[in-house]
Amino acid sequence: MSARRIVVGVDGSPGSEAAVRWCVEAAPALEAEVVVVHAVDLPIYPVPPLGFVLPPQLDDEWRARIHETLEDEWCAPLREAGIPYRAVLVEGSPARALLDSVETAEADLVVVGRRGRGGLAELLLGSVSQHVVHHATVPVLVVPPPAH
16 A cells, blocks of 8 residues: 555544554655644533533634644654654544545545443444544554553
């Protein structure tokens, strides 16, 4: 496989850290740019009589702090290894954001970390990696979190 662009989802979890580490190892061999995607899911709360409002922490300052964390912390292994990358902060559910980013970036591969919830928690909360595997139009690599 000769990927030119890899989309990797990050959220600060051990699984996403493992996914970024995989990209650090594989991107040079694949001669690929890495598109690092973090999704900000926008919860909307009902507040009678105002209707529906966004929580106050989703303001511009909050977004700037999240983007700073994305660049300074979550992308650090790529930057330190000299891997070409770009960081993207997108709105929406993580699975949908990754799938849309694959199309927008014209990616050849999507890499996601597995949180490792499993069982009932995964059944109730859903799995980003599972959704991406079932709906992606490109190959998907699911990286497990580090062993304890």
